[in-house]
Amino acid sequence: MAATTTPPNSPGRRPGRTLDGMDDELAISVRGLRKAYGDNVAVAGVDLDVHRGEVFALLGPNGAGKTTTVEILEGYRQRDAGEVSVLGRDPAHADPHWRSRVGIVLQGTGEFDELTVAEVVRHFSGFYPDADDPDKVIERVGLGGKAKARTHTLSGGQKRRLDVALGIIGRPELLFLDEPTTGFDPEARREFWELIRDLAAAGTTIVLTTHYLDEAEALADRVGVIAAGRVVEVAPPNRLGNRQEALATVSWRTPDGTLETAESATPTALVAELAARYGGEVPGLTVTRPTLEDAYLKMIGHS
Amino acid sequence: MTTTTKPAAPVAAAPVRRLGPGALALRQGRLEITQFLRSRESVVFTMGFPIIMILIFASIFSGEIGGGVKFTQYFITGMIATGLMTVSFQNLGIWIPIERDRGVLKRYRGTPIPKWVWFAGKVIMVVVIGVAETALLLVVAVLLFDLKLPDTVGKWLTFGWVAALGVTACTLCGIAISSLARTARSGSAVVTPVALVLQFISGVFFVFTSLPAWMQQVAALFPLKWMCQGLRAVFLPDSFGAQEPAGSFELGRVALVLAAWCVIGLLLCLTTFRWTTRRDG
Numbered sequence: 001m002a003a004t005t006t007p008p009n010s011p012g013r014r015p016g017r018t019l020d021g022m023d024d025e026l027a028i029s030v031r032g033l034r035k036a037y038g039d040n041v042a043v044a045g046v047d048l049d050v051h052r053g054e055v056f057a058l059l060g061p062n063g064a065g066k067t068t069t070v071e072i073l074e075g076y077r078q079r080d081a082g083e084v085s086v087l088g089r090d091p092a093h094a095d096p097h098w099r100s101r102v103g104i105v106l107q108g109t110g111e112f113d114e115l116t117v118a119e120v121v122r123h124f125s126g127f128y129p130d131a132d133d134p135d136k137v138i139e140r141v142g143l144g145g146k147a148k149a150r151t152h153t154l155s156g157g158q159k160r161r162l163d164v165a166l167g168i169i170g171r172p173e174l175l176f177l178d179e180p181t182t183g184f185d186p187e188a189r190r191e192f193w194e195l196i197r198d199l200a201a202a203g204t205t206i207v208l209t210t211h212y213l214d215e216a217e218a219l220a221d222r223v224g225v226i227a228a229g230r231v232v233e234v235a236p237p238n239r240l241g242n243r244q245e246a247l248a249t250v251s252w253r254t255p256d257g258t259l260e261t262a263e264s265a266t267p268t269a270l271v272a273e274l275a276a277r278y279g280g281e282v283p284g285l286t287v288t289r290p291t292l293e294d295a296y297l298k299m300i301g302h303s
Numbered sequence: 304m305t306t307t308t309k310p311a312a313p314v315a316a317a318p319v320r321r322l323g324p325g326a327l328a329l330r331q332g333r334l335e336i337t338q339f340l341r342s343r344e345s346v347v348f349t350m351g352f353p354i355i356m357i358l359i360f361a362s363i364f365s366g367e368i369g370g371g372v373k374f375t376q377y378f379i380t381g382m383i384a385t386g387l388m389t390v391s392f393q394n395l396g397i398w399i400p401i402e403r404d405r406g407v408l409k410r411y412r413g414t415p416i417p418k419w420v421w422f423a424g425k426v427i428m429v430v431v432i433g434v435a436e437t438a439l440l441l442v443v444a445v446l447l448f449d450l451k452l453p454d455t456v457g458k459w460l461t462f463g464w465v466a467a468l469g470v471t472a473c474t475l476c477g478i479a480i481s482s483l484a485r486t487a488r489s490g491s492a493v494v495t496p497v498a499l500v501l502q503f504i505s506g507v508f509f510v511f512t513s514l515p516a517w518m519q520q521v522a523a524l525f526p527l528k529w530m531c532q533g534l535r536a537v538f539l540p541d542s543f544g545a546q547e548p549a550g551s552f553e554l555g556r557v558a559l560v561l562a563a564w565c566v567i568g569l570l571l572c573l574t575t576f577r578w579t580t581r582r583d584g
Contacts, residue, residue, distance in 0.1 A: 111405045125332050129321045
């Protein structure tokens with residue numbers, strides 16, 4: 001990630017972010033963020049850092065506070081408390097210049113029924129000072145064959161691609177994606193993931209919310225697990241819940257057919273011992289470590 | 304108007320670079336007009352309605368209102384006023400909730416364009432469609448029902464300011480009332496009854512002075528009655544002013560009431576306009 005911390009289109013975007021050294025590395029910095037709707041506390045003290053060039057996934061169950069958090073970062077909602085800096089600015093006071101550096105892919109789709117894909121993308125390209133070529137962007141999100149189609153004729157996945165096209169047409173330094181693949185079939189999700197990787201490779205900082213574990217695992221450099229309005233853990237997906245250090249579960253069948261299991265910090269030694277005991281093959285032997293799902297369920301269950 | 308529906312091919316070449324606010328507003332207006340003209344229900348209900356009504360009314364009441372003046376001459380004023388109200392008040396009051404519900408407004412808010420550009424787009428659409436519709440109405444009435452157009456510059460000027468003030472008031476009220484609808488579908492449930500009742504009590508379908516006095520009083524609180532009255536000053540002979548409730552066309556009061564509604568509408572817009580739905584915070 002270090003090699004791509006500076007987006008390719010960054011000239012002229014330096015001024016205004018010289019408060020301290022941290023600002024150059026952090027795309028997002030959040031401390032003590034709180035937001036309540038009446039008695040319902042949606043975000044109960046979130047701390048978060050997202051580095052430039054990073055793909056960061058906010059993972060959590062429905063109602064955990066993902067969308068509220070992200071919409072505060074996007075400048076859509078006002079917070080009750082906490083400090084928030086996004087690209088060096090407080091999003092509560094978003095100005096057009098800041099808006100032109102931030103791309104947003106919202107949850108909703110299907111907004112411009114009467115227009116074609118090309119018309120919508122071209123129209124939005126006019127909003128940005130340094131917009132990308134609309135035709136190129138349409139091609140990039142995989143809608144090349146649909147450029148002249150009215151948007152209401154697109155499938156769900158294609159509409160989402162159009163959303164992404166509108167999110168990246170201004171060549172953002174930072175792109176927010178709110179549950180981008182909800183409702184996709186498996187193939188469409190894989191294709192979508194490729195698109196996200198492609199954007200990340202070009203240096204765009206990406207923050208996505210998802211409740212799909214495999215999505216967070218496939219895309220994110222780091223995952224923040226959010227539950228009941230708090231960030232429970234932030235880690236690279238393979239280290240989430242300390243599962244690399246967790247005990248391994250070894251199970252096998254005894255000669256009378258019953259299943260034996262044992263948790264062990266030294267599963268190799270246990271397997272060697274079992275092999276010696278059975279004189280070779282151990283019937284029904286498996287060695288497992290907690291999956292991401294196990295770690296995740298444990299985290300959100302105990303918060 | 305059909306020129307605006309052309310597919311967007313011509314602007315294809317280079318990526319568009321930093322446009323000025325004026326250019327942004329014009330582009331936004333063009334996009335709104337394109338969307339309007341491609342939406343069959345908008346074209347039929349908004350543009351078609353007054354034309355259908357004038358065809359029906361002018362055919363039924365083919366006689367004279369008195370003094371050698373045809374009924375058409377009276378009805379056209381109500382139809383023009385109704386048409387202007389439909390394209391501004393009803394059109395916006397119904398479509399903005401749909402766009403808000405679909406997240407169109409939210410999406411615009413997430414881009415660098417100034418907020419007013421979006422409103423400007425709506426206003427340009429209302430003005431262009433309103434002028435087109437009024438022109439169409441006049442052409443139909445002249446060709447089929449021998450409508451006499453205003454014959455002095457003064458009357459055309461009156462036509463101009465009454466229409467402009469009326470459309471401004473109705474546009475602002477349409478934007479304001481759009482915030483009452485909680486969902487996409489409820490926009491038309493909120494707006495249509497208001498518009499229908501106003502049409503009946505403001506002298507659009509009946510001769511205003513033949514309505515019960517209390518109904519006239521209620522109608523006088525709202526803009527449509529004054530738009531109709533102002534237009535009667537344009538399309539009826541001056542002598543007909545004596546038959547108005549106040550004994551004249553009261554153009555000064557027409558201007559005053561419509562201007563007051565512009566102020567009320569603007570205040571409502573500024574205080575109540577929502578970019579997102581209620582459930583969306």
